[in-house]
Every structure is written in structure tokens, then in C-alpha cells.
Amino acid sequence: AQSVTQLGSHVSVSEGALVLLRCNYSSSVPPYLFWYVQYPNQGLQLLLKYTSAATLVKGINGFEAEFKKSETSFHLTKPSAHMSDAAEYFCAVSDQGRGRRALTFGSGTRLQVQP
Amino acid sequence: NAGVTQTPKFRVLKTGQSMTLLCAQDMNHEYMYWYRQDPGMGLRLIHYSVGEGTTAKGEVPDGYNVSRLKKQNFLLGLESAAPSQTSVYFCASRPPEAGRTKEQYFGPGTRLTVT
Numbered sequence: 001a002q003s004v005t006q007l008g009s010h011v012s013v014s015e016g017a018l019v020l021l022r023c024n025y026s027s028s029v030p031p032y033l034f035w036y037v038q039y040p041n042q043g044l045q046l047l048l049k050y051t052s053a054a055t056l057v058k059g060i061n062g063f064e065a066e067f068k069k070s071e072t073s074f075h076l077t078k079p080s081a082h083m084s085d086a087a088e089y090f091c092a093v094s095d096q097g098r099g100r101r102a103l104t105f106g107s108g109t110r111l112q113v114q115p
Numbered sequence: 116n117a118g119v120t121q122t123p124k125f126r127v128l129k130t131g132q133s134m135t136l137l138c139a140q141d142m143n144h145e146y147m148y149w150y151r152q153d154p155g156m157g158l159r160l161i162h163y164s165v166g167e168g169t170t171a172k173g174e175v176p177d178g179y180n181v182s183r184l185k186k187q188n189f190l191l192g193l194e195s196a197a198p199s200q201t202s203v204y205f206c207a208s209r210p211p212e213a214g215r216t217k218e219q220y221f222g223p224g225t226r227l228t229v230t
Binding site: 032036042046049051094099100101103105106 | 119146148150155156157158159160163165171173205207209217218219221222223224
């Protein structure tokens with residue numbers, strides 16, 4: 001069975017500071033990994049995805065994530081936080097093999113950006 | 116394209132009442148999903164469908180039923196609502212297996228309160 005662990009339910013950074021949101025996964029086969037963002041009272045929007053083509057993945061809004069197999073991690077980073085980055089972020093892993101192709105989500109990390 | 120839409124956006128039910136949540140997508144996607152989002156728990160899969168006329172249980176199916184009579188619609192029913200079903204419900208859809216596009220596209224959510 002797959003699982004995703006997001007360390008830190010709340011992260012607070014100052015505007016202009018580095019953003020680091022942690023995600024570790026458990027999977028018996030090479031995973032497909034995703035980061036989604038949820039702004040207040042909205043649905044989930046895809047930030048970026050890892051599908052084995054490259055270990056460093058660039059997404060929208062200046063975010064990127066690095067897949068590290070040895071550490072079973074897929075941490076999300078952004079060099080300089082902006083006020084508009086305040087949101088909840090979810091890491092997810094896709095089912096492997098044929099079948100339902102559902103996503104297993106982490107519990108989420110709420111990012112606060114202080115002026 | 117409207118993408119994935121959900122109806123209604125908000126609803127308050129009394130214990131024991133029934134209701135149906137409607138999800139519609141105009142992207143011709145085969146796969147559709149219903150998730151519920153609860154604080155600190157991320158999103159959990161309720162039911163899913165891999166094509167018109169087919170449905171299957173996810174991780175938390177108790178108290179819910181679904182139907183997929185048309186490819187573009189996926190209905191989630193609560194026959195006898197309970198306070199434990201107070202949650203935000205998200206519908207998602209996904210293209211078929213072909214190609215490397217494997218992310219899910221999410222609707223804006225339905226906020227349900229059961230009193």
C-alpha cells in the first residue's frame with residue numbers, strides 16, 4: 001500500500017524567504033508524485049508532477065520539487081515566498097499499475113506568509 | 116471548457132435527510148472520483164468510476180452511493196445523512212491511460228454540514 005507523509009501541518013515564513021514543504025512517500029514501485037495547492041474556499045490546482053522523466057521538476061508560480069529515491073522524498077521549494085503563496089499544499093502519490101489510478105494524499109501543510 | 120463543476124456549492128442537512136451531489140466534466144475523461152476532505156486528514160477516496168456504467172468503492176465508502184449513467188456525470192448520494200458526513204466533498208476526473216498525463220482535475224468542492 002502507498003502512503004504519503006507531510007511533515008508540519010503549518011509552516012510560516014516571511015515574505016521573500018525560502019519555502020520548504022516536506023513530503024515523504026512509501027511505495028513498492030517507482031511512484032508518480034504530485035503537489036497540489038488549495039487556495040481558501042477553492043478546489044485543488046496542480047502545481048507540479050513527477051512522472052520519472054526528470055528528478056527536478058519545475059511547476060507553476062516558481063515552485064519546484066526534487067525527487068530523491070534514496071530518501072523517498074519529494075520536497076517542494078520556492079526560493080522567495082510571496083504573500084499570494086499563502087494556501088494549503090498537498091502531496092499525493094498515484095496508484096500504480098492498471099486500475100483505478102486514484103491519488104493517496106498527505107494530510108496537507110498550510111503555508112502562512114508573513115509580511 | 117468549464118472543466119469539472121459541482122452542484123451545489125453549499126448545503127446544510129439535518130440528520131437522516133438524503134441528498135445527491137452532482138459532478139459534471141466536459142473533458143471527455145473516463146475516470147471520475149469522489150473525495151472527502153476533513154481537517155488534518157487530507158483527501159480520502161469515497162468512490163470512483165473508470166467508465167460509464169461502472170463504479171467501485173474507495174477507502175471510505177460507508178454511507179454513500181454513486182452512479183455514473185452518463186460519461187460526463189458522476190453522482191454521489193447520501194441516503195441518510197449523519198453528522199460524521201460533515202465535510203467538503205471534491206469531485207475529480209482524469210484522462211484515460213494513453214499518454215503521460217496522469218494528474219486529476221478537481222472541481223471547486225461542495226461544503227456539506229449535517230446537523
